[in-house]
Amino acid sequence: MGAITGSFKGFGVTFSHMFKKVVTTDYPFKPPVSAPRYHGRHILNRHPDGLEKCIGCELCAWACPADAIYVEGADNTDEQRFSPGERYAGTYQINYARCIFCGLCIEACPTRSLTMSNEYELARDNRQDLIFTKEQLLAPLLPGMEQPPHPMRLGDTEKDYYIGALTNPGTSAGAERAPWSETGTVDGSGTTGEPS
Ligand code: SF4
Ligand code: SF4
Secondary structure, eight states: OHHHHHHHHHHHHHHHHTTSOOOOOOTTTSOOOOOTTOOOSEEEOBOTTSOBSOOOOOHHHHHOTTOOEEEEEEEOOSSSOSSSSSEEEEEEEEETTTOOOOOHHHHHOTTSOEEEESOOOOOOSSSGGGEEEHHHHBOOOOTTOOOSSOOOSSOSSHHHHHHHHHHSSSOGGGGGOOGGGGGSOSSSOOEESSOO
16 A cells, blocks of 8 residues: 555656746757856966966965865076066966865965856866866966066066056956856856955
């Protein structure tokens, strides 16, 4: 008797779903829009003149509970400058086979170099391609930016440079809008973790 009752309960669940509205997502042609603060693919941001915000300090790597980030710092010189200040990231990698998208790395970053976009299409068919390099993670150059290495364009000293970066109309927020974010954002900013 109990088995029969159980069967009717089970069929009841099936039957009730027959009259519910079908939700069909036309993926990948119309990807669903993620929540504004969704934690997706990382971005390494730039200053308004194109120099990299990352100073190769490795704090993000130390903060990562999944050991997903690998950073090797290198020295800037007057002839070869990639970031304002002494150091830049000579090597920067994020392994998306390990990353759990917790966001602790972006909290640890002292320069707000590292933020997360809404991009979630990160599936790859081999493990090697899941290791994203610095070149893949860097924000694209916007109009007015130069490809590093080049001298600091916003001020000769670090103090002048950072004040210049704050007052320059082309603030770094624009640099954080990656081209791949167009399909995956609600507000078009494509980023989380950065104050607006
Ligand atoms: S989001 Fe979390 S797991 Fe992923 S790289 Fe950052 S700290 Fe590591
Ligand atoms: S992303 Fe931020 S925390 Fe990580 S090495 Fe660069 S500056 Fe340091």
